[in-house]
């Protein structure tokens with residue numbers, strides 16, 4: 001599934017001040033790419049990811065998922081937008097966003113409450129399979145407070161995969177983890193990208209994380225100042 005961002009400009013109003021967070025962004029990402037979006041603090045990375053992910057549509061320009069005939073996200077009704085997000089996009093954030101009173105498996109199966117038509121038993125089984133995929137099946141009954149940061153991020157990744165997304169959007173997914181744990185999480189993204197062809201779009205300020213992507217997009221003051229293919233560094237080097 002292709003992603004096309006066309007002439008995207010996003011302004012925020014902070015009191016009397018107007019901030020142009022994104023300024024005429026043009027970006028096409030093909031299905032199956034592994035892209036790192038990097039840039040200094042305040043350069044617009046999260047704003048861009050939110051627009052790509054349909055979490056924000058209050059901009060000028062357009063974001064389109066799918067072929068040339070697909071409707072731009074900002075033209076969809078709230079319901080259509082939610083369905084598009086559910087069907088095509090998975091989100092992984094730095095803060096994990098897990099519910100502490102639910103087990104790991106219940107957290108992973110949460111999306112089943114918002115549609116998909118799976119029975120509770122099937123949803124639970126899918127959650128267990130996904131937890132196995134991220135090496136955490138043995139902790140399926142544990143609650144988030146009992147898990148380490150890296151384990152919580154694995155749960156969050158499994159949950160993001162629940163609805164079989166085409167695109168995984170990751171905002172500083174290793175930011176709160178130590179380097180080794182972060183690299184283990186990156187390996188999961190690499191596997192999902194390499195073996196399952198899931199598009200990975202990863203926002204990071206960490207150079208050794210960006211070095212593992214196949215393409216680097218650099219933002220500065222809301223503009224793309226560099227967009228290059230790169231040979232990803234191997235785990236040993238990174």
Ligand SMILES: Nc1ncnc2c1ncn2[C@@H]1O[C@H](COP(=O)(O)OP(=O)(O)OP(=O)(O)O)[C@@H](O)[C@H]1O
Nearest residue numbers: 012013014019021040041042043044045046047048
């Ligand atoms: N809701 C908002 N209201 C006002 N200004 C905002 C809002 N969200 C973002 N901005 C501004 O837009 C610009 C881009 O912010 P953004 O969060 O996208 O940057 P970033 O590159 O992700 O930064 P960081 O690496 O620090 O997370 C910044 O100047 C920020 O202050």
